[in-house]
Amino acid sequence: MIFSDDPGLQPILFGLFLSIYLVTVIGNLLIILAVSSDSHLHTPMYLFLCNLSLVDICFISTTVPNIVNIQTHSKEIIYVSCLMQRSFFVVFGCMDGMLLTVMAYDRFVAIFHPLHYSLIMSPCLCVSLVSLSLLVSLVDSQAHNLMALQIIYFKDVAISNFFCEPAQLLNLACFNPFINNRVIYFVVATFGLFSLSGIFFSYYKIVFSILRIPSSGGRHKAFSTCGSHLSVVCLFYGTDVGVYLGSAVSHCPRNTAVDSLMYTVVTPMLNPLIYSLGNKDIERSVRRLYSRAL
Template identity: 55%
Template sequence: MGAENQTCVSEFLLLGLSEKPEKQLLIFGLFLGIYMVTVVGNLVIMLAIGSDSHLHTPMYFFLSNLSFVDLCMVSTTVPKMLLNILTHSKVISYAECFSQMYFFMVFAFLDNFLLTVMAYDRFVAICHPLHYFTIMNPWICGLLVLISWTISLLNSTLHTSLVTRLSFCSEQEIPHFFCDISQVTKLSCSDTLINDILVYFAAGLLVILPLTGILFSYSQICSSLLRVPSPRGKYKAFSTCGSHLSVVSLFYGTGLGVYLSSSATHSSWKTSVASVMYSVVTPMLNPFIYSMRNKDIKDAMRRIISKI
């Protein structure tokens, strides 16, 4: 029975957001625009931070890393989608699919960890301002980023390795615009119990724990701000957290939307749309959130434009 049903799959079919030919041009134009805005926005943030010595601080070091990760995450999925629309093809090879799945998980988890590290940075800056540069020294900042990369790479390697051990039947259609691990696992005709348990365990350990850390950091920040007598001091302290809070809300809000939509509905289209918000729209909006709410970033951008 297994020998008959299990085949050596060399490629998958990405069904995308719509199978209607008349909508392909609209989707192509929309995602091309989003991708270009995302690339330019995140590159400008990294350039502004790298070129301005005033921004060589822990907060902006983490922000430049977040911009790099956002740029990589959207580059993992959107270019292949655009190429398939342009060539009127839905094919993605086995190797491409698993590479896309692996790197998307790496960058998604990195986003999660970097936002946690940035919350800790704000906690130290506001609750322990006199010891800020002692605690958040360059060695500690580099170590925190290195740990984030290491955990993300190991976690994604484990997930992808387990999926490669699965056998895939004749069904090769992925109702998504990229190779999401949950959608690929559903195509398997092997027992996926271990894979499912690992996914839920990783989600609980590597998502809920960082989110708990973020919430704890901001609870301490709010407690400290309540003790600040000056309204101007409160505003200045909160303004340094406003951008990060907005990004955290967007990231976890859309991520939770993906989870709830996939659990509450059997519509693959609704799940895909929710995933667009999480994996494409969020990386595009992050540079705007930080540039609009941050005077230092605005000033650095003005200096770059004036030099040009």
């Protein structure tokens, strides 16, 4: 296991990652069930939240440490398996970023055009935005794969990580570090520039719109509707960009693996907590589900 060579720690790591995975899956499933079972939550905001929860489940399912590998002390990821895992990783990772952008646009419309919100955010537009996010993610994944196949010529190199980290894969390419770093920066730019631009533009408009509200109570209420989304955006992009920039200056596999845990494992686990804590609608719907189960 890349995190520790001590056999005595393997059962602890096994239990830790299994617990994180179960908490993530259960937390996101609760959000999906709560929104699906409550007709009052059938709104664009919660539709996008459901899709984000589903993507988070798929995302962590492609990156969580392989339990069999931990038990057998295997440290290798086969090249073909690595490319397949990398494809799913990029699809779900990009989908996560695209949905966060769509959710920022939804908050922009809700605050900037409250009277026309239902008309603008029609069911047809919501489905189209989710479909477009998926299409962009698939195209982005294929573009990354084509780029990786062009610069990586090895077939029998074992990657020392708990999953096929794209940044580490590029560091193993048969080019000098300067070119690898340039490619890593290009990957980060193509992955996040479009999404971050949309998020920044939406919140730029939101902030100026909120500042025009005369009452402090109205401003606080408007800001509170964006707090959870902003927290998730900072957590997702902050850890993601940090890993890629860190890999450009450090080629230590152990450091890369530990840093990768933040946005591949910890972030999907925290997302349902961030969106559910303080959200009275979600809490009320979850309590109803619990009472029905009893």
